[in-house]
Amino acid sequence: MGDAKLGSRRVYTGRVLNLDVDQVRFPDQSTGELEIIRHPGASAVLPFLSEPTGPDPQILLIKQYRYAAESFLYEVPAGRLDPNELPVDCARRELMEETGCTAAGMEPLYSFYTTPGFIDEQIHGFMATGLTQGQSRREADEFMTVETLTLSNALELIQRGEIRDGKTAVLILFAAGFRAGL
Numbered sequence: 001m002g003d004a005k006l007g008s009r010r011v012y013t014g015r016v017l018n019l020d021v022d023q024v025r026f027p028d029q030s031t032g033e034l035e036i037i038r039h040p041g042a043s044a045v046l047p048f049l050s051e052p053t054g055p056d057p058q059i060l061l062i063k064q065y066r067y068a069a070e071s072f073l074y075e076v077p078a079g080r081l082d083p084n085e086l087p088v089d090c091a092r093r094e095l096m097e098e099t100g101c102t103a104a105g106m107e108p109l110y111s112f113y114t115t116p117g118f119i120d121e122q123i124h125g126f127m128a129t130g131l132t133q134g135q136s137r138r139e140a141d142e143f144m145t146v147e148t149l150t151l152s153n154a155l156e157l158i159q160r161g162e163i164r165d166g167k168t169a170v171l172i173l174f175a176a177g178f179r180a181g182l
Helices: 086-101 151-160 164-178
Strands: 005-013 018-025 030-040 042-047 058-066 073-076 079-080 102-113 121-132 144-150
Touching: 018 042, 018 073, 042 086, 042 102, 042 164, 058 086, 058 151, 073 164, 079 086, 086 102, 086 121, 102 164, 121 164, 144 151, 151 164
Parallel strands: 042 121
Antiparallel strands: 005 018, 018 030, 042 079, 058 073, 058 144, 102 121
């Protein structure tokens, strides 16, 4: 398709994201303006406390207060990439900061765009195994608890609509699908 961006102007610069208005050429060769949120990307990690191939492995999730959702949500540990940081290094950092755990194994699961209609954020998902407990280092605005669930319980929570965070549901379903041989 080639480079569709004809120009861009920054209309907002923030701590978490930036907002640009881009002039673009669409596939039919017409032109227009699109508002795009620029985000550096993130990593998310599904931590397994027990062997992922076991009959009903245990996983760690965090239950974190999210202002935008006005409630506590079950989530996998995740966070923004620092400049020039590799996604796997970000996943290891976030796992330590949010749960206090380090992992012997960190395996890529799935990378995806969160909402490509208006944001360029891509999340890189990983599966952590061989966990060792340590001390968490949460940020001042992070209010969370660490929860242990079985994979089957997490799948039930997704089915009942109690896990509503997209990245968390995607990684749990992806890991469960591979366990089932799909």
